[in-house]
Amino acid sequence: MKEALKQATFAFEKDEVPVGAVIVFKGQIIARAHNQIKTLKDPTAHAEIIAITQAAAFLGNERLNGCDMYATIEPCSMCAGAMVLARIKNLYYATQDTKAGAAGSVINILDNKRLNHRVKASSGILKDECRLLIQVFFKKKRKASRGNIAFIK
Numbered sequence: 426m427k428e429a430l431k432q433a434t435f436a437f438e439k440d441e442v443p444v445g446a447v448i449v450f451k452g453q454i455i456a457r458a459h460n461q462i463k464t465l466k467d468p469t470a471h472a473e474i475i476a477i478t479q480a481a482a483f484l485g486n487e488r489l490n491g492c493d494m495y496a497t498i499e500p501c502s503m504c505a506g507a508m509v510l511a512r513i514k515n516l517y518y519a520t521q522d523t524k525a526g527a528a529g530s531v532i533n534i535l536d537n538k539r540l541n542h543r544v545k546a547s548s549g550i551l552k553d554e555c556r557l558l559i560q561v562f563f564k565k566k567r568k569a570s571r572g573n574i575a576f577i578k
Contacts, residue, residue, distance in 0.1 A: 426495050426519060426550040432459040432472060433497045433558055439464060443558045446472035446496040448480040448489065448513075455492070456480040472496065473504035477511050488512045497555040499526035499548065505534035508544050516546045519555035 432445025436459035448456040456479035461470040473496055481487050493515040494508065500518065505527035508516060516528065516535065527534045528546045535544040 426497070426517065426555075428454060428457060429472075429495045429497050429519075430551055430555060430558070432457055433555065436460045436472070437558060437562055443562050444472045444496065444498050446476040446494060448476050449493045449495065450480070450484065450489075450491060455483040469503065471501065471504050473500050474507055477507050477513075481511065490514070493517065495550070497551075498522050498559065499528045499530055500535075501525045502527040502532065502534055505544075509534060509537075509540050509542050512542050513544050516544050517550055518546065518548050519550055520552045520559070521548065 428447045429445040432447065433443040436445065437443035441460040441463055444460045446458050447454050456476040458472045458475035458479060460472050461475065462468060473494065476494065477489065480489050480492060489511045492513055494513050494517070496516065496518045498518060498520055499522040500508065500516070501522070502525070518528065521530045523530050525531060535546050
């Protein structure tokens with residue numbers, strides 16, 4: 426999770442929502458990524474999606490059997506769906522996303538019995554550090570947006 430938090434910090438420094446993800450296979454990190462939505466002008470450029478793409482390229486296979494993902498926040502529905510399709514074994518995420526989380530907070534795509542694969546999810550590793558980074562980011566954004574309010578006469 427420390428590596429995922431480093432990735433989230435890179436995103437923060439680039440004014441991206443500070444989310445980081447790493448994928449581990451047989452004890453080795455095979456993918457590292459952070460959000461790049463604004464940088465790439467791509468709404469799908471979430472850390473988890475980029476990490477899945479990197480891991481698939483590394484393994485030379487679209488199935489990431491035996492791989493674990495570490496992410497700084499609970500995945501959204503798009504990322505959770507991609508984890509299911511990629512056959513990620515375990516997801517370890519730091520903190521919940523009570524607005525858009527798809528690993529149990531809002532919905533649970535990872536453990537949906539209707540799907541052909543389930544991802545075991547656990548949370549809490551470095552929870553406080555990851556949550557603080559996200560809180561500081563959005564606090565900074567809110568403060569900046571209040572400073573840019575134009576009043577209409």
